[in-house]
Amino acid sequence: xxxxxxxxxRFGTLRVLNGITNExxxxxxxxxxxxxxxxxxxxxxxxxLLEIPDGGQxxxxxxxxxxxxxxxxxxxxxxxxxxxxxFNLFPHxxxxxxxxxxxxxxxxxxxxxxxARAYDLLRKVGLQEKALAYPDTLSGGQQxxxxxxxxxxxxxxxxxxxxxxxxxxxxxxxxxxxxMKELAKEGLxxxxxxxxxxxxxxxxxxxxxxxxxxxxxxxTPDQLFNSPQHERTKLFLSKIL
Amino acid sequence: MGYKWDLSVVVRFxxxxxxxxxxxxxLTCIAVGMGILIGTFVGIGRVSKNKLLYTLSSIYVTFIxxxxxxxxxxxxxxxxxxxxxxxxxxxxxxxxxxxxxxAYVAEIVRAGIQSIDRGQLEAARSLGMTYSQAMRYxxxxxxFKRIIPPLGNEFIALLKDSSIVSVIALEELVRxxxxxxxxxxxxxxxxxxxxxxxxxxxLPITQxxxxxxxxxxxxx
Ligand SMILES: Nc1ncnc2c1ncn2[C@@H]1O[C@H](COP(=O)(O)OP(=O)(O)O)[C@@H](O)[C@H]1O
Ligand SMILES: [Mg+2]
Numbered sequence: 048x049x050x051x052x053x054x055x056x057r058f059g060t061l062r063v064l065n066g067i068t069n070e071x072x073x074x075x076x077x078x079x080x081x082x083x084x085x086x087x088x089x090x091x092x093x094x095x096l097l098e099i100p101d102g103g104q105x106x107x108x109x110x111x112x113x114x115x116x117x118x119x120x121x122x123x124x125x126x127x128x129x130x131x132x133x134f135n136l137f138p139h140x141x142x143x144x145x146x147x148x149x150x151x152x153x154x155x156x157x158x159x160x161x162x163a164r165a166y167d168l169l170r171k172v173g174l175q176e177k178a179l180a181y182p183d184t185l186s187g188g189q190q191x192x193x194x195x196x197x198x199x200x201x202x203x204x205x206x207x208x209x210x211x212x213x214x215x216x217x218x219x220x221x222x223x224x225x226x227m228k229e230l231a232k233e234g235l236x237x238x239x240x241x242x243x244x245x246x247x248x249x250x251x252x253x254x255x256x257x258x259x260x261x262x263x264x265x266x267t268p269d270q271l272f273n274s275p276q277h278e279r280t281k282l283f284l285s286k287i288l
Numbered sequence: 289m290g291y292k293w294d295l296s297v298v299v300r301f302x303x304x305x306x307x308x309x310x311x312x313x314x315l316t317c318i319a320v321g322m323g324i325l326i327g328t329f330v331g332i333g334r335v336s337k338n339k340l341l342y343t344l345s346s347i348y349v350t351f352i353x354x355x356x357x358x359x360x361x362x363x364x365x366x367x368x369x370x371x372x373x374x375x376x377x378x379x380x381x382x383x384x385x386x387x388x389x390x391a392y393v394a395e396i397v398r399a400g401i402q403s404i405d406r407g408q409l410e411a412a413r414s415l416g417m418t419y420s421q422a423m424r425y426x427x428x429x430x431x432f433k434r435i436i437p438p439l440g441n442e443f444i445a446l447l448k449d450s451s452i453v454s455v456i457a458l459e460e461l462v463r464x465x466x467x468x469x470x471x472x473x474x475x476x477x478x479x480x481x482x483x484x485x486x487x488x489x490x491l492p493i494t495q496x497x498x499x500x501x502x503x504x505x506x507x508x
Pocket of ligand 1: 083
């Protein structure tokens with residue numbers, strides 16, 4: 048579904064991605080782990096072109112999306128949902144308006160259709176009673192669940208999560224992870240940058256370990272966590288497990 | 289030392305001064321209204337990635353903010369007729385004040401947009417919205433609230449600066465004061481009255497701005 052070939056990204060003289068090659072298959076859940084600053088966020092943001100790569104190619108459903116002259120960047124992003132560490136809900140809109148905005152303006156859905164789906168999604172993330180609440184009245188965990196619903200409202204083919212629980216108080220992490228597990232169970236394709244090793248173990252089909260802009264090692268969670276091959280993976284896991 | 293205050297002059301000419309104040313308010317309201325219209329577009333241009341839009345809006349803002357309003361007024365009133373024929377003073381005043389205000393409002397709008405967290409634009413774009421959709425539905429509505437206090441200050445500044453149009457014979461508050469003072473030789477009384485009238489106009493707005501700032505602090 049997403050194929051990445053020799054992806055490179057620099058910020059000025061800082062080389063953040065140094066040639067990443069990988070493929071995410073349909074229905075797969077891929078977790079990305081690695082030390083802070085290793086380029087995980089940048090990798091994810093390149094996938095939906097929030098960052099424009101400096102080299103290499105990304106194919107989405109067989110189409111090269113890094114060929115910016117040939118593709119409609121907005122149409123591609125509409126097919127990829129993204130959930131951010133800091134939620135980024137629109138504070139001037141209530142929950143339903145947050146969820147409906149993109150379907151209305153990008154997909155040109157009718158209001159009835161958009162709202163019906165919004166309420167369905169809210170039920171799914173367990174927040175139907177918060178439909179008319181404003182983001183600043185919600186807890187972090189609730190905001191993040193709304194953000195997930197907002198991304199899902201576009202019916203994306205793949206969801207990208209960038210440390211969705213790292214800004215949350217510990218007692219709220221579970222409610223967000225539970226929603227994500229549910230999505231994984233339904234067969235949604237997901238790429239998840241996370242420090243939640245328990246989640247990765249339980250849900251991931253494959254785990255990528257990144258360091259210094261490269262994928263150092265990748266494997267099934269069992270293999271990667273129980274018998275890491277690479278020194279740097281071992282060092283990283285020993286620090287966080 | 290022996291100067292005796294004669295307040296009857298003020299009382300007698302108060303209606304005339306109030307007429308002037310009315311024109312001052314009228315000119316300022318029109319100019320700030322137009323300024324908001326101009327400033328919104330120019331302010332958006334100032335954060336645009338489009339080189340042409342950015343350059344044009346930057347030149348405009350730099351020129352207006354870097355030159356005296358008096359010179360701008362002369363340019364419009366005495367300069368533009370070279371191309372457009374005579375311009376009535378009132379028209380020249382409105383054009384000058386609006387164009388001037390537009391530049392300052394543009395900077396307010398630019399700062400407002402740039403004060404919004406980057407994540408908002410990214411979230412909007414990640415949902416497939418175009419840059420203009422993200423601006424229109426996500427960023428601009430959030431800047432409204434934030435720019436209310438600086439817009440209030442701009443209104444106060446323009447209210448005071450609008451007195452400059454007295455030099456092209458528009459009978460706003462300062463011009464009226466000047467006329468009456470010249471006729472009655474009661475400069476001290478009249479100019480005190482003019483100053484107080486300005487205060488009567490600016491103080492309520494200052495209060496509103498303060499109130500808005502407090503309200504925003506609570507709600508942000
Ligand atoms: N927009 C940017 N401009 C400059 N440097 C950046 C930018 N985004 C990220 N970086 C740098 O790139 C490196 C990798 O960042 P990131 O992808 O966020 O890592 P991670 O998500 O693994 O912590 C870091 O050194 C970071 O400071
Ligand atoms: Mg990161």
